[in-house]
Amino acid sequence: MNCMFFNGIILTMNSKNSVIQDGCIVVEDDIIIDVGKYSELKNKYHGYEKFDCKNKIITPPFINCHTHASMTLLRGYADDLPLFEWLTKWIFPVEKTLTPDDIYLGTKLAVIESALSGVSCLNTMYYFMDMEAEAISQAGLRGVVGHVCFSNNKKQDSSLTFNLVKKWHNSNNGLIRVSVDPHSVYTVDPAYLKELHQLRNELNDKYGSQNAPIRWHIHTAETSDELIKMRESFNSSESSEVKRLVCESYDGVFDYLNRLNVLDDQIVAAHCVHLTDKDINLIRDKSVNVVHNPVSNLKLASGVSPLPKLLNHNINVSLGTDGPCSNNSLDMFETIKITALLHKGVNLNPTLLPAVEVVKMATINAAKALGWDSEIGSIEKGKKADLLIIDLSRPHAVPLYNEFSQIVYALKSSDVDSLMINGRFIVENKVMKTVNVEETISKVVKWVADKFPDRSINS
Amino acid sequence: MNCMFFNGIILTMNSKNSVIQDGCIVVEDDIIIDVGKYSELKNKYHGYEKFDCKNKIITPPFINCHTHASMTLLRGYADDLPLFEWLTKWIFPVEKTLTPDDIYLGTKLAVIESALSGVSCLNTMYYFMDMEAEAISQAGLRGVVGHVCFSNNKKQDSSLTFNLVKKWHNSNNGLIRVSVDPHSVYTVDPAYLKELHQLRNELNDKYGSQNAPIRWHIHTAETSDELIKMRESFNSSESSEVKRLVCESYDGVFDYLNRLNVLDDQIVAAHCVHLTDKDINLIRDKSVNVVHNPVSNLKLASGVSPLPKLLNHNINVSLGTDGPCSNNSLDMFETIKITALLHKGVNLNPTLLPAVEVVKMATINAAKALGWDSEIGSIEKGKKADLLIIDLSRPHAVPLYNEFSQIVYALKSSDVDSLMINGRFIVENKVMKTVNVEETISKVVKWVADKFPDRSINS
Numbered sequence: 001m002n003c004m005f006f007n008g009i010i011l012t013m014n015s016k017n018s019v020i021q022d023g024c025i026v027v028e029d030d031i032i033i034d035v036g037k038y039s040e041l042k043n044k045y046h047g048y049e050k051f052d053c054k055n056k057i058i059t060p061p062f063i064n065c066h067t068h069a070s071m072t073l074l075r076g077y078a079d080d081l082p083l084f085e086w087l088t089k090w091i092f093p094v095e096k097t098l099t100p101d102d103i104y105l106g107t108k109l110a111v112i113e114s115a116l117s118g119v120s121c122l123n124t125m126y127y128f129m130d131m132e133a134e135a136i137s138q139a140g141l142r143g144v145v146g147h148v149c150f151s152n153n154k155k156q157d158s159s160l161t162f163n164l165v166k167k168w169h170n171s172n173n174g175l176i177r178v179s180v181d182p183h184s185v186y187t188v189d190p191a192y193l194k195e196l197h198q199l200r201n202e203l204n205d206k207y208g209s210q211n212a213p214i215r216w217h218i219h220t221a222e223t224s225d226e227l228i229k230m231r232e233s234f235n236s237s238e239s240s241e242v243k244r245l246v247c248e249s250y251d252g253v254f255d256y257l258n259r260l261n262v263l264d265d266q267i268v269a270a271h272c273v274h275l276t277d278k279d280i281n282l283i284r285d286k287s288v289n290v291v292h293n294p295v296s297n298l299k300l301a302s303g304v305s306p307l308p309k310l311l312n313h314n315i316n317v318s319l320g321t322d323g324p325c326s327n328n329s330l331d332m333f334e335t336i337k338i339t340a341l342l343h344k345g346v347n348l349n350p351t352l353l354p355a356v357e358v359v360k361m362a363t364i365n366a367a368k369a370l371g372w373d374s375e376i377g378s379i380e381k382g383k384k385a386d387l388l389i390i391d392l393s394r395p396h397a398v399p400l401y402n403e404f405s406q407i408v409y410a411l412k413s414s415d416v417d418s419l420m421i422n423g424r425f426i427v428e429n430k431v432m433k434t435v436n437v438e439e440t441i442s443k444v445v446k447w448v449a450d451k452f453p454d455r456s457i458n459s
Numbered sequence: 460m461n462c463m464f465f466n467g468i469i470l471t472m473n474s475k476n477s478v479i480q481d482g483c484i485v486v487e488d489d490i491i492i493d494v495g496k497y498s499e500l501k502n503k504y505h506g507y508e509k510f511d512c513k514n515k516i517i518t519p520p521f522i523n524c525h526t527h528a529s530m531t532l533l534r535g536y537a538d539d540l541p542l543f544e545w546l547t548k549w550i551f552p553v554e555k556t557l558t559p560d561d562i563y564l565g566t567k568l569a570v571i572e573s574a575l576s577g578v579s580c581l582n583t584m585y586y587f588m589d590m591e592a593e594a595i596s597q598a599g600l601r602g603v604v605g606h607v608c609f610s611n612n613k614k615q616d617s618s619l620t621f622n623l624v625k626k627w628h629n630s631n632n633g634l635i636r637v638s639v640d641p642h643s644v645y646t647v648d649p650a651y652l653k654e655l656h657q658l659r660n661e662l663n664d665k666y667g668s669q670n671a672p673i674r675w676h677i678h679t680a681e682t683s684d685e686l687i688k689m690r691e692s693f694n695s696s697e698s699s700e701v702k703r704l705v706c707e708s709y710d711g712v713f714d715y716l717n718r719l720n721v722l723d724d725q726i727v728a729a730h731c732v733h734l735t736d737k738d739i740n741l742i743r744d745k746s747v748n749v750v751h752n753p754v755s756n757l758k759l760a761s762g763v764s765p766l767p768k769l770l771n772h773n774i775n776v777s778l779g780t781d782g783p784c785s786n787n788s789l790d791m792f793e794t795i796k797i798t799a800l801l802h803k804g805v806n807l808n809p810t811l812l813p814a815v816e817v818v819k820m821a822t823i824n825a826a827k828a829l830g831w832d833s834e835i836g837s838i839e840k841g842k843k844a845d846l847l848i849i850d851l852s853r854p855h856a857v858p859l860y861n862e863f864s865q866i867v868y869a870l871k872s873s874d875v876d877s878l879m880i881n882g883r884f885i886v887e888n889k890v891m892k893t894v895n896v897e898e899t900i901s902k903v904v905k906w907v908a909d910k911f912p913d914r915s916i917n918s
Contacts, residue, residue, distance in 0.1 A: 075857075080812075342757060346805060412872070448858040
């Protein structure tokens with residue numbers, strides 16, 4: 001659509017983090033054609049539909065850089081349990097029974113929750129990813145979808161990934177992208193990791209491009225024992241090469257990945273909680289993109305990422321909620337606030353993670369991580385018309401001294417007024433425009449009632 | 460009013476944490492006269508106004524056990540700064556200029572924000588507390604107000620406290636109570652601490668009662684250097700007794716307080732981050748009430764309280780937001796979630812702080828801390844009609860497996876549907892009934908614009 005947003009406070013998230021009071025954004029079709037002060041632009045553009053953003057902040061929408069979207073179905077299914085029991089007794093058994101229709105339904109709920117809370121783009125790893133791509137597409141959100149690959153499902157996984165790329169990469173007006181997603185070092189053996197790295201390169205050559213690359217999305221260093229579990233899983237391999245690689249000694253998960261020659265700037269590495277100094281240097285030297293998931297890391301007791309150290313090394317860090325089963329929310333406002341709080345507290349330094357840095361992580365850093373920053377992540381002339389409009393009128397949102405502080409420490413997902421993606425309103429005046437919210441919720445409620453007739457299984 | 464809430468899921472927070480599906484609560488005037496299953500009670504009570512709570516949870520409202528309500532005016536005024544600079548360059552100078560009218564206005568905003576987010580009661584310490592009491596009273600909330608006492612304002616503080624108790628303790632239908640509030644060990648010298656302890660006892664004898672006691676509300680062990688600062692502040696005292704007390708060696712802040720003979724079960728001790736083992740034993744032995752303020756402790760980089768240890772010692776722990784200037788919110792849903800997350804993560808144990816325990820902290824434990832548990836903190840026959848009704852219909856609130864998990868990890872302050880205090884609707888269907896919200900917000904916006912003409916002082 002062709003329109004003009006005026007009177008708002010624009011947080012551009014450009015390289016200077018410029019804030020424009022009395023700001024104006026001019027959109028033609030799916031592109032931002034101008035950004036500036038309304039007083040300067042109002043006589044330059046005529047005949048555009050005008051949206052008054054008085055008492056509103058306009059930012060780039062948030063990008064949720066690590067999640068498993070359809071796990072909304074399992075929100076609150078099992079909490080406060082030891083990790084092994086949580087996984088083996090609760091999560092894995094129920095995951096095995098999920099159907100493609102379930103994945104579609106769960107993702108539909110995830111995109112509704114995401115859009116209403118100001119998220120334009122999900123980097124999501126799961127299975128039956130055709131269905132996740134479908135649900136994200138239909139809602140008009142952006143998504144990077146990846147089929148999660150395990151050694152024990154090798155043959156199928158590679159062809160599923162190949163088909164996913166062929167069908168979906170850079171599809172739906174460029175809103176959907178695909179990544180190659182090895183689950184982790186302890187579930188994917190070294191030979192298969194190399195194979196998936198090679199597969200990604202081949203797919204990138206054929207289907208990717210400079211501005212729409214195919215990333216490698218992987219869980220890394222989430223818990224402290226990943227190399228031990230890796231050895232336990234693969235040291236009885238029939239391949240002597242695998243055995244050799246598995247049994248060598250490594251100074252951290254990234255040292256291991258580096259020795260496999262799979263580390264590069266196309267990697268989106270979720271978690272990065274337990275890192276050696278060597279790991280951190282490798283992440284920096286290879287320009288690996290890190291996704292911080294503080295809520296999940298705390299809830300599952302994985303630990304606290306050495307985030308200030310990563311930032312000191314100029315590593316690109318973005319934010320994710322992780323799956324709604326280990327959070328139990330897809331709320332990026334919450335993740336933003338907890339990121340800003342946590343590292344101050346555990347490092348006893350109140351100047352760490354200042355508000356503007358955390359907003360960068362949720363916007364432009366995330367776009368860079370996904371190789372999408374030529375189009376999204378900031379409000380700049382020539383970029384795609386992705387805009388998040390946040391209402392400043394609620395009691396908890398006043399007074400306003402500093403916009404970045406307000407977003408990080410005071411504003412909430414319920415303050416999201418409107419969300420535009422690719423020039424189209426997905427949420428307008430707090431109403432989801434592209435998906436039937438009530439119908440989706442009814443279906444989820446029915447799904448749980450049918451699947452778990454004795455509902456309160458965890459009480 | 461005489462009414463009946465039916466069809467809801469009741470989290471009673473009684474001694475068994477009973478959950479009643481298909482629950483019913485019967486209210487007469489300001490009292491809960493019955494609680495049970497609707498199927499059992501519906502034929503017992505007739506002619507009551509009925510409120511259908513289908514797809515809603517009913518809990519005791521949250522009690523914010525440590526805050527400085529009127530500091531809403533300074534929400535986001537100064538963030539991400541070193542503590543000393545924050546206090547001396549930003550907070551103290553502006554606090555000195557606040558007038559009684561400002562305190563009234565800030566508290567009005569605080570009670571609106573609190574009520575809309577499900578908080579019925581504030582334990583608040585500041586100055587011009589007549590004005591805080593007035594604003595809380597007018598809105599129909601409960602409050603424990605205390606005038607913050609410092610050595611350098613000795614004479615005035617004691618008489619202000621005395622007058623506050625006389626005028627407000629157990630006033631406004633018992634909704635307002637008063638506490639005696641020494642600021643901290645490093646701002647109140649040992650002689651004055653003893654004096655304030657004595658004052659509390661005398662006031663309690665004259666104006667307090669078993670069910671409406673006058674508490675001692677104090678900041679304790681918020682930072683690690685409180686005893687050092689205490690010595691710096693008071694070692695040049697003219698009194699040889701004060702000098703002797705100041706210069707002795709202590710094994711923690713509570714060891715110090717104990718040696719002053721001021722520790723007892725009437726103390727509400729905010730923070731308790733930096734505790735020695737001796738401190739923890741003393742807190743348990745003297746039945747001191749602890750208020751955990753995780754958001755403020757993280758944001759100001761005070762550190763992480765040894766909460767699991769306190770709970771292992773069966774110490775009564777409640778929750779607070781602290782002042783909205785060091786948070787920057789009065790949102791107890793947020794504090795609840797962060798409490799549940801933080802201690803799992805830093806202690807690498809996902810079973811710590813299970814959901815139900817954290818809901819207890821925000822309700823019945825807090826009522827106990829304030830000596831108010833004979834009237835509030837749980838939904839039980841004979842207690843005051845304080846009810847929080849939470850909507851379960853939003854996308855982020857489905858599916859529902861376990862009610863306690865949902866409150867702690869998924870629900871948000873924006874899900875608050877209605878809040879009843881003392882049998883009166885303060886919030887009904889998301890609308891504040893007792894204070895003019897728009898007018899208050901306008902006044903706050905104008906206040907900031909007048910006081911800080913160059914608004915974006917921190918950007």
